[in-house]
Amino acid sequence: MKPVWGFIWMLIITLFLLTAYSFAPFTLHIGKIEIKKTHFAQFIMGDTTKIPSLxxxxxxxxxxxxxxxxxxxxxxxxxxxxxxxxxxxxxxxxxxxxxxxxxxxxxxxxxxxxxxxxxxxxxxxxxxxxxxxxxxxxxxxxxxxxxxxxxxxxxxxxxxxxxxxxxxxxxxxxxxxxxxxxxxxxxxxxxxxxxxxxxxxxxxxxxxxxxxxxxxxxxxxxxxxxxxxxxxxxxxxxxxxxxxxxxxxxxxxxxxxxxxx
Amino acid sequence: MNFWHNLLEILKYEPDKPLLFNSGEFFLFYTIFIIIYTAIYYRKWLMSLYVILFSFFFYYKTSGVYLWILIFTSISDFTFALLLHNAKKKGWRIFWLVLGIVPSMGFLAYFKYTNFLLSNIYAIIGKNFQPLDIFLPVGISFYTFQSVSYIVDVYTKKLEPTKNLMDYAFFLSFFPQLVAGPIVKAHHFLPQLKRTPKVSKYDVYSGVWLIMIGLLKKAVVSDYISQFNDIVFANPLGHSGFENLMAVYGYTLQIYMDFSGYSDMAIGLGRIMGFDLGINFRLPYQARNITDFWRRWHISLSTWLRDYIYIPLGGNRKGKLKQYRNLMYTMLFGGLWHGADWKFVFWGGIHGVGLIIHKMLKPKLDKIPDVLPKKFLAWFITFHFVIFLWIFFRMAPINVMEKQTITHPDGTKEQVTQMVHVNAFKASWIMVKRIVNDLHFSEAPQFFKNRKTWVILVLLGFLAHTIPLDKYDEVIERYVKLPWIVKLLIFIVVVQLAVQFMGQKIQPFIYFQF
Structure with missing residues (x-):
């Protein structure tokens, strides 16, 4: 099962990068295309958006x-x-x-x-x-x-x-x-x-x-x-x-x- | 803290939030799962227990308390298979066979077909029918077929029953293939549990490749192109014949990308863990006859139907006419397996007709030299036969506006534009007629301009489908040989692409409903 560790590191690094980017205060672009963020930051910090309603x-x-x-x-x-x-x-x-x-x-x-x-x-x-x-x-x-x-x-x-x-x-x-x-x-x-x-x-x-x-x-x-x-x-x-x-x-x-x- | 609160929340069952392979939750859970799995895989009983518990959790996230059906089926199959194996007299063997099949088939019949049966009875007696609120446990059609294959294999002595309940529960609930296949047969899977899982570098990274391809197929291509397809199928008369035709081609690709994408991910996940789930698709739209199509499309289902319906009915052993009858029964059953609706029966039946016609013409067709025009024509006819039937498979009841004269209770008549509800079958014909009567290829440039991304994805999807299978194997080998860091970069790009194309909500897999 040794080769599986290579895959596990792939998962961990990808997860880390997606999470870090979701926390970033900026948004990356390639040309006109915006690089979307995941909801991981929202998941960790919780949804703090307050929505007024009637x-x-x-x-x-x-x-x-x-x-x-x-x-x-x-x-x-x-x-x-x-x-x-x-x-x-x-x-x-x-x-x-x-x-x-x-x-x-x-x-x-x-x-x-x-x-x-x-x-x-x-x-x-x-x-x-x-x-x-x-x-x-x-x-x-x-x-x-x-x-x-x-x-x-x-x-x-x-x-x-x-x-x-x-x-x-x-x-x-x-x-x-x-x-x-x-x-x-x-x-x-x-x-x-x-x-x-x-x-x-x-x-x-x-x-x-x-x-x-x-x-x-x-x-x-x-x-x-x-x-x-x-x-x-x-x-x-x-x-x-x-x-x-x-x-x-x-x-x-x-x-x-x-x-x- | 919000993180722990949210973590506890995602452990709970929510009907609209199953653990989909292309969701962030699954990414998180699977990462934790595979780390522990890799650490304990060599302690067989611990590994089995761990995988079973994770599979149960995976199923709980999709079907909640209906997990009990899976547990009950595991126990009853295990028990009846042993009783069947130990019985000496034929009568007792048949008795245990029937008792072994009844629970799983009974659950399937109740949860999937009760409303269908009742609605037909009500239609016959001319009364309105309010469907019963029966929950359809996700994947029940898939694991029921696995369960039946086990009992029948033990009955036909193709397989010794396992004496370990954990092994059987592992087989039936193995999470990569639990809810949407491939339908793994017991004689293929159970022997793999007798050894400690071993994986090579090739197994792991070819598995990673399959996961990536599956993710691209599902999250990028299928989910994106489905948006346009769904709108046209919901309102064929609101769109031109050309748009209808494009939606039909689009759906043809969508259903392949969706289902084969799921299968690729399932096979890849299984392979990384050291288990072979077989193959489920072999570029089906390359088929040049309908028999060949069914050897390439949903292979695990078609082989199941062949082994447990067609051959027991007599197969081709009792003359041509009975072979055709057996084919028709098998395909009608296969159609009904897809859903409790006449449209699926029709879809299966016409595929049966196609298979019969091909069998009848085969001796004559084989005499024609296998030259390019023949190959092209054979492919063209097969492809469009399949496409035509996808319309009936996909279509749902729709509302159309019609001018009608109505009579009021006071006797006065009035012409009104009235909304008429048409069933899926009629709606399919509306779409076919729209394509036939209103097809203007002059709309193509404007269509391509307006729906650039859709067109590019559909073209790329079909283009990828033209590549021969052995070339795919070469590509996988090349990926496996790449330096680890390059493999990582490709993996990150694919995951980000899936995020990029993801809508507000993650689309469920089409075959989840079956």
Whole structure:
């Protein structure tokens, strides 16, 4: 086994060099290419980056009473809206709200947080209440508040001071952090944890793709969202349950998936 | 201190953080592991215990508490193999054979195929199905096949069962090949445990070479090119026919680089420790017929299927028609092994059809002189047959927009653009049609300009694939003969390249899901 020691020294020296470089206060370049660092320094010293979030800033907030005025609502999100828009439209019409729906197929927080698309539709429809439904396309990806900070800050920046709530993804599998990321930034009272009703719930049926809820499931989903918005969210508005299901189409804008490399 | 806190944290099981060969955590753990291994390798029982515990830890990091399946399978295989060996009457031998196979195959059936079976039953009775939350332990398909090979080898008296439980647990759980192969057969591996591991300079540095090549294949080429491929496969209609075609070529290279890269690393790690895991790939895209392809692609699986399915079914011993039937059964089984989905059955079945057609035409094809045009045409047809089937293998259900007329409950009709969910099979045909109907080679210059790195990596990947196998051996020998310091520099450059190309998250290996 003597020759193995030569290999062991290779491992030790490489490990030492990668670690030392990760601690270096400078970054090396070859031409225009930056020589990337590993996360070894972060591993040894710990992650000391402090990330502010709305949740952290909102400790002095007090719950408001239900706002019964008619709202101009923008419902913005991914393909989960394909089904949710029908019950949402029924609820809005019954309670006197106006609804605009923007579906961005395959949308991720990184797309919305890397563009001004949300701001564009806010400018276009001038809503006074925004409901976001995003995250389903990021369930399998490992995410932390740190890794998503850039995107989440830009989404919140686009929303500015508008009252909004974020409907979390209706998980069909355990997520790898997206729910925590959203909750971290927007706080419990702006975040509806859809996974609590979608995961392992035989009534929450799905289409053949095993991901998108059926229309029945979408109504079940909305029946949970509405009381949460009305009684438990930070911006409670009137959303009484309508006695009918019309399946009528709300005004709709469809955005095709982004091409990205 | 943060370091100790983080160190304790990475000892814990996290579903999204398996110990991947191309991760920093594995680098750290393996460095510590190999130092201790080298110090104790000559005390056989201590070395075995140490490697088993490390392998269990490695598996715990990928599948958590499901480690118990591996431990249970080790004990039950060991026990039933001994009972089978000691039984004299045929009836008892069959009884112990069945009891030996049932636990491991039962676990595989439950964890991998329950939802598939139920979803089909629900589809037949026309009800919506909510999949059960069943965790698929990583690598279960691989070690189950190893387990079956052991019991069957003992039954056919090809192998004496080991009388040492530690030896068997070592074989079944050996971490380099535990979660994604190669599927090492017991009669190949267990005899290696009877001697003290010995490694030469060639073994160590050819092993290092394989690790480096595997790392380059996986972390640099496969992970990078997968980004574009994934986007196109998720939305074939959102891309041109040319982009679709490029994504199919890209995926063809990606799956080879990903899987063979893992195998290279596994074989290299094993070789450095003094164990031979065989070979798993021999430049499969050089094959000039589909039979040859299966002799070059995932060799450990195809030989397993040959030894434990095809030959027991009768192989080619009972006439042509039965040979074709046996081939088809074997390939359907092989397809289903890859995943609980009809698309894999279809993929395996069409490969079976390809094998049958080749067997039928072989006598006539052999009469044609082996000249360059024949060689090229044979390669071209085989390569594109394989590529065509990768589309079905890779594709997942997608959403497409279609104009539809819907009727509201009040009877009014409306034309709307509706999202339609299509299954993987239909989605594959959408991609094929997109390539056939919308292929404009005039897009090539713009495509190459926009995706320079992707194009360069794909071209280099395929170019490396054209090099004859014996040239690879020459390169390895040259590397082994280099001064140590040069070998070190090359190693550092390769590791840094992997860091350079690494995304925000480390991509799991494609074959982990199987």
């Amino acid at each position: 949740a952290a800033q909102d400790i002095h907030w007090q719950r408001q009473s239900i706002d019964t005025t008619h709202k101009n609502i923008l419902l913005f999100g991914d393909s989960m809206l394909e089904q949710l828009r029908y019950p949402m439209y029924d609820y809005c019409r019954y309670n006197g709200h106006k609804l605009h729906v923007v579906i961005w197929y395959a949308a991720k927080t990184s797309w919305v947080g890397n563009s001004d698309t949300l701001a564009y539709f806010i400018k276009k429809f001038k809503p006074n209440y925004v409901i976001i439904v995003l995250g389903a396309n990021e369930l399998p990806f490992k995410m932390t508040p740190l890794s998503q900070s850039k995107y989440m800050f830009h989404i919140l920046k686009q929303l500015d001071t508008l009252p909004f709530v974020w409907i979390g993804p209706p998980n069909w599998r355990k997520d790898r952090g997206i729910n925590n990321v959203i909750r971290y930034y927007v706080g419990n009272d702006r975040f509806f944890p859809s996974y609590k009703i979608s995961l392992n719930n035989p009534k929450f049926t799905r289409f053949q793709d095993q991901a998108h809820p059926t229309y029945n499931a979408a109504y079940l989903w909305m029946d949970s969202i509405a009381p949460w918005i009305m009684y438990r969210s930070r911006y409670p508005i009137k959303l009484e349950k309508p006695p009918y299901r019309t399946h009528k189409n709300p005004p709709l804008v469809v955005l095709q998936p982004l091409k990205e490399e």
